[in-house]
Each structure stands twice: as C-alpha cells, then as structure tokens.
Amino acid sequence: MSTVFEDQKILNEISIQNRQVFDKLYRQYYKKLFTISYKYLRREEMAEEVVHDVFIKIWNLAGKIKLSYSLSGYLSRAVVNASLNLLKRDRITTVHIELSECDDRENETELNDAEILENQLLALEKAILRLPGQCQKVLLMSKFDKLKQQEIAEQLGISIKTVKNHLTYGYKKLRENLEHAIIIVFFITIVYRSFLY
Amino acid sequence: MENFDPNTNESTYLQLILDEQDGNISVNDAQKLSDWRKLTTENEELYQLFLSYFTNLDLLDTYRKLDTESSLSVLHSKMGLSDFPPVKKTKILSLKVSRWAAAAAILVVGLMITIYFSAPRMVTLTSNNNEAIHFTLPDGSKITLNAGSKITYYSADFNHSRKLELVKGECFLEVVHNGKYPFSIEHHNIVVKDIGTSFNIGSTDGHLTVSVNEGEVSINKNDANFVMVNLKAGELANYNFSQDKIAKGIIQDPNYKAYADHHLIFNNATLAEVAKSLALAYHQKVVIEDSLLKNRRFTAEFKKKSLNNIITVVCKALQLEQTTKGQTIYLKKK
Numbered sequence: 001m002s003t004v005f006e007d008q009k010i011l012n013e014i015s016i017q018n019r020q021v022f023d024k025l026y027r028q029y030y031k032k033l034f035t036i037s038y039k040y041l042r043r044e045e046m047a048e049e050v051v052h053d054v055f056i057k058i059w060n061l062a063g064k065i066k067l068s069y070s071l072s073g074y075l076s077r078a079v080v081n082a083s084l085n086l087l088k089r090d091r092i093t094t095v096h097i098e099l100s101e102c103d104d105r106e107n108e109t110e111l112n113d114a115e116i117l118e119n120q121l122l123a124l125e126k127a128i129l130r131l132p133g134q135c136q137k138v139l140l141m142s143k144f145d146k147l148k149q150q151e152i153a154e155q156l157g158i159s160i161k162t163v164k165n166h167l168t169y170g171y172k173k174l175r176e177n178l179e180h181a182i183i184i185v186f187f188i189t190i191v192y193r194s195f196l197y
Numbered sequence: 198m199e200n201f202d203p204n205t206n207e208s209t210y211l212q213l214i215l216d217e218q219d220g221n222i223s224v225n226d227a228q229k230l231s232d233w234r235k236l237t238t239e240n241e242e243l244y245q246l247f248l249s250y251f252t253n254l255d256l257l258d259t260y261r262k263l264d265t266e267s268s269l270s271v272l273h274s275k276m277g278l279s280d281f282p283p284v285k286k287t288k289i290l291s292l293k294v295s296r297w298a299a300a301a302a303i304l305v306v307g308l309m310i311t312i313y314f315s316a317p318r319m320v321t322l323t324s325n326n327n328e329a330i331h332f333t334l335p336d337g338s339k340i341t342l343n344a345g346s347k348i349t350y351y352s353a354d355f356n357h358s359r360k361l362e363l364v365k366g367e368c369f370l371e372v373v374h375n376g377k378y379p380f381s382i383e384h385h386n387i388v389v390k391d392i393g394t395s396f397n398i399g400s401t402d403g404h405l406t407v408s409v410n411e412g413e414v415s416i417n418k419n420d421a422n423f424v425m426v427n428l429k430a431g432e433l434a435n436y437n438f439s440q441d442k443i444a445k446g447i448i449q450d451p452n453y454k455a456y457a458d459h460h461l462i463f464n465n466a467t468l469a470e471v472a473k474s475l476a477l478a479y480h481q482k483v484v485i486e487d488s489l490l491k492n493r494r495f496t497a498e499f500k501k502k503s504l505n506n507i508i509t510v511v512c513k514a515l516q517l518e519q520t521t522k523g524q525t526i527y528l529k530k531k
Contacts, residue, residue: 026269034268035260039252044259052272059276121257124250143254149219168211174250 007071015063026055029072032118033079039117040083050082076114127177131170138166210240214247323347324366327480327524329456334361336373338380341457343367343399344480348382367399369410369457387436388417394430397454408433408448416443452478461499461507468493471511472528479504486529490517 013021030051037047054075058065067074128136134156141147141155149167153160213230216222222230234241324330324342331341335355342348346366351358359380372380372391380391382398384405389398394412398405407416409428416425416434425443426434433453436443451462455478463471469491472483481504485491493515499507508526512519518531 023269026272027265030265030268031260031263034263035256038259039256048268048271051268052275055272056276117253117256118260120253121260124253124257125261139254143251144258148221149215150221164212164215167215168208171211171215171247171250172208175246 004067004070007067007074010071011058011062011065011067014058017059022055022059025058025071029075029114032114033075035121036076036114036117037079037083040080040087046086047083050079050086054078054082070112072115073112076112080113123178124174127174130177131173135166135170135173138163139170142167207243210243211247214244218251319349320352321347321349321364329480331457334359336375336378336380338373339371341369341454343369343456363398363400365400367397367456369395369397369454371395372412385438386419388419390415390417396428397457403438405436405438406433407436408453410454450474456480459499459501461502463495463497465494465496467491468495468511468515468528471495475504475507482525483508484525484527486527490515490528490530 010021010025014025033051033054034047037050038044041047041050057078058075065074128139131139138152138156141152142149147155149160149163153163156163210230210233213222213226213233216226217230234244322330322332322340322342324344324346326345329341329343331339333339334350335352336359338359340348340361343366346368347364348361348368349364350361357378359375359378361382363382363384368382370380370382370391372394382389382391384398384400387405389396389407391412391414394414395410396412396414397408397410400406407414407428409430409432411430413427413429415427416436417423418425425436426445428434428445431448432445433448434443434445451464452474455461455474459478461474461478463474466474468485472485475481476483495511495514497510497514499510504526508519508528511517512528516531517528520527520529
C-alpha cells in the first residue's frame with residue numbers, strides 16, 4: 001500500500017533517471033492505465049500512445065511533479081484527461097461514452113478511475129470463473145470470441161434456446177456474484193482511505 | 198441450473214437485451230424492450246447495468262491480452278530516440294535490429310553517452326553493474342562492454358584513427374580488418390594493437406589481461422612502437438602495472454568471454470566453477486548452499502541460453518534444487 005511520501009520517493013528516483021524504478025512503475029500501472037484509456041478511445045494504438053506519452057512526461061518532468069494525492073491517482077487522472085482531450089480533438093463520436101463521464105473533473109480529489117476499473121474487471125473475471133462450466137463457455141464465446149448466439153449453438157451442437165438460457169442464467173449469476181463483490185470493494189476502499197489519511 | 202426459470206419477467210427482458218447485443222432483435226421485441234426501459238427507473242438501471250457488463254467483458258478481454266514487457270520495450274525505444282537525438286543523427290552506434298529494443302532501453306540509463314561538442318568529440322560509453330551491452334563502433338567493429346565498464350573514443354575521425362580507451366572494466370572486441378587504419382585500445386600506458394581479430398581485454402586491480410579469440414594482437418607500451426609481446430588465438434597475456442611485468446600464457450578458462458556471447462563450455466568443471474562462470478556471464482549471484490556439492494562435476498555446452506535454462510539443466514543433471522531470492526540463485530541438494 002503506497003503513501004504520498006513513498007510516491008514522492010519514487011518520483012525523486014525517476015527524476016535522477018533511475019530506470020529500474022521507472023520500469024517498475026510502468027509494469028505496475030501499464031495494464032490498468034491502458035484499459036481506462038481504451039475504454040474511452042476504443043483504439044488500441046491510441047490508448048498505447050496516451051500511456052506512453054504520460055510516462056515519457058513522468059520520465060522528463062518527475063522532479064517538477066507535485067503530488068496532491070497518490071501517484072496512482074495522478075497517473076489515472078493524467079491518462080483519463082489525455083484520452084478525453086484526444087476524443088475532443090479528433091471528435092471521435094462513440095457510443096461507449098456517457099456524457100456525464102466527460103464532465104470536468106476539477107473538484108475531485110482522489111478519484112482513481114483506472115484502479116476502479118481494474119478492480120471491476122478483476123471482480124468480473126472472478127465472477128465468471130464461478131459460473132458453471134458450459135454456461136461460462138457460452139458466455140466467453142459470446143464476448144471474447146465475439147460469436148453470435150446462432151454461431152455458438154452451431155459450434156457446440158446445442159439449440160439456440162439453450163444458448164439463450166445459458167447466457168441469461170450467466171448474466172443473472174454474474175450480477176449476484178458482483179453485488180457481493182461490490183460490498184467487499186467498498187469496504188476495502190474505506191479501510192484503504194482511512195489508512196491514507 | 199436449478200432454481201432458474203427462464204420465463205420470469207426479468208429473464209425475458211434480459212434475453213431481449215442479449216438479442217439486441219447480438220444485433221438480432223425483431224422490431225416487435227425492440228419496441229417491447231424500449232417500453233420496458235421507460236416503465237421504471239429500476240428497469241433502465243438494470244438495462245444500463247447489463248450494458249456495463251458487456252462493456253467490461255470487452256475490456257477484460259483486451260486487458261488480459263496486454264503484454265506489459267513488449268509495451269515497455271516500445272516505450273524504451275521511443276524514449277531512446279527522443280532522449281538522444283544526436284546518437285541517431287550521427288550514427289555513432291548502429292545497433293543490431295534484433296537487439297534494438299533492448300539496446301535502446303539500455304541507452305536510456307544503463308548507457309550514458311556524453312558527447313562533448315568541442316571538436317574532436319569524445320564519446321563515453323558506460324555500462325551499469327547488472328548487464329553487458331553490445332554495440333557497433335563507427336567503423337563496423339563490434340564491442341561488448343561487460344557490466345560496470347567504461348570506454349571512450351573520439352567520434353569525429355574514428356574511421357581514420359581507430360583508437361579506444363578502456364577506462365575501466367572489460368570488453369570483448371570483434372574488429373573489422375582495415376590494413377590502412379590499424380585498430381588499437383589503450384589502458385593507461387599499455388596499447389593493444391589489433392590486426393583484424395577478436396579479443397578480450399579487461400582490467401582488475403592493477404592487472405590488465407588480454408585474451409585472443411581469433412587472429413593476432415600486439416601489446417605495446419607507451420606508444421604503438423615498443424612491442425612487449427605478440428599474442429595469437431588461444432593465448433593470453435597478463436600485465437602487472439605496479440611490477441611492470443607481463444606474463445604470456447594459454448587461455449585456460451573457456452568462458453572468459455561468455456558475458457559477451459553467452460557461449461558457455463563446461464568440461465568436467467566443478468559446480469563451484471560452473472557457478473562462478475554463470476555469475477560472471479549473467480551478472481547474477483549463484484550460491485551453492487551445501488559445500489559438499491562444490492566438487493561435483495558437470496560437462497555441457499550452452500549457446501545463447503538463458504540463465505534460467507542453464508540452471509534448470511544443471512539442477513536436473515546433478516539432482517539439485519534451486520530457489521531464487523531477489524537477484525541471487527541458491528542451489529542445494531534435493
């Protein structure tokens with residue numbers, strides 16, 4: 001668990017060009033930062049670019065960054081802002097963005113979108129693993145292999161009705177599993193924050 | 198799927214949501230779904246919740262396929278280019294394509310290039326303490342700088358005056374032959390002149406050791422005209438600075454340049470020797486926990502294998518167990 005003090009130490013190391021510390025930071029945050037950027041941009045090469053730009057900036061300007069909260073939050077916010085700016089600039093219209101998400105974020109203190117999203121994804125993955133075998137398979141085929149219900153039915157040699165039932169059951173079960181998970185995540189967040197301040 | 202009735206109200210609409218996702222929903226059903234969403238805010242919230250699951254599943258798919266290491270090496274190369282534009286422009290180093298990413302990464306920190314902009318420009322190449330680095334000199338000769346080493350040369354006229362200085366440490370050179378412009382490397386008052394060969398040169402507390410892999414070199418004092426000794430392939434010479442004595446001999450350690458080419462030969466070597474050679478070649482500590490094991494013998498040849506790979510083979514052959522703590526590998530009896 002990191003504190004602002006430790007985060008500042010990381011930045012100090014990077015400001016004297018300590019590559020090990022820099023690489024470690026990248027390894028720690030790359031996936032979640034890429035994913036949050038990808039959530040907005042929906043273009044892998046752009047998301048990659050955004051994350052790289054933020055880290056290049058960190059490498060060059062680490063000594064000048066003043067953290068008002070955690071480094072993790074700082075990175076998340078930098079990536080989200082850069083992604084949103086890119087969206088505005090390129091006027092990419094996308095159905096994936098709710099208008100509310102584009103609101104100005106000036107008043108927020110510790111809102112770590114990247115971490116929240118990563119936690120959601122990991123919880124989702126856990127919930128999927130708890131689904132019964134065939135149901136899990138159908139759900140993954142539909143989302144990860146991007147197959148239509150009819151195609152799944154053909155590949156597995158089952159009726160489309162059965163595919164529908166698996167999916168319906170699967171999503172309902174996911175929701176149940178995740179609702180438990182949300183309570184736990186909420187609890188952890190409270191503990192985490194009380195630890196920080 | 199006990200306790201599951203697909204015909205409950207919620208399940209019916211979930212199925213419609215799934216059909217809509219599938220792009221396979223009838224006009225009638227679409228209307229039905231739309232009406233249901235407008236009916237109560239709970240319905241709309243439920244609809245949005247399932248949509249968020251679909252989105253997150255897509256994201257999870259992407260998330261799971263991410264490769265941090267390859268992304269990091271792309272980042273390194275981007276930074277290598279933007280951080281050291283003079284390197285690219287003047288082509289001081291032309292890096293092998295296969296090692297490009299790694300080398301670019303090393304460029305960032307492991308290798309500090311100091312270029313003095315007063316002519317002639319001196320280039321300093323420094324490696325960090327954990328890894329050897331490879332590069333190609335302006336004349337096409339190749340150099341591997343062992344960990345913790347430093348060399349300098351003048352870039353301005355290198356092709357006509359091929360002179361390096363070994364400031365500290367060790368390097369392995371594969372020199373491109375050019376009869377017109379001889380190649381030499383200096384350490385203090387010692388000059389090693391090379392006539393189109395590959396050789397290793399390293400300094401440790403008051404000694405300079407030159408080992409010839411191919412071809413021939415001459416070792417000279419003060420200037421290139423006073424020849425102390427000539428060495429042929431397979432020979433080495435050790436010069437003691439304080440006593441001003443040079444000793445010539447045969448290369449005994451087949452692994453003297455393993456840090457450069459990761460080619461290791463163990464011919465009935467003791468485990469202690471194996472551990473030492475591996476540590477020198479890969480810059481990681483290898484500790485034998487049981488002193489009785491140190492005299493166990495091992496024979497094998499490895500070409501460009503990873504340290505992990507080699508350790509696994511050694512462990513299998515000698516029935517050892519390995520554990521890794523930080524940068525240190527421990528070997529003990531199974």
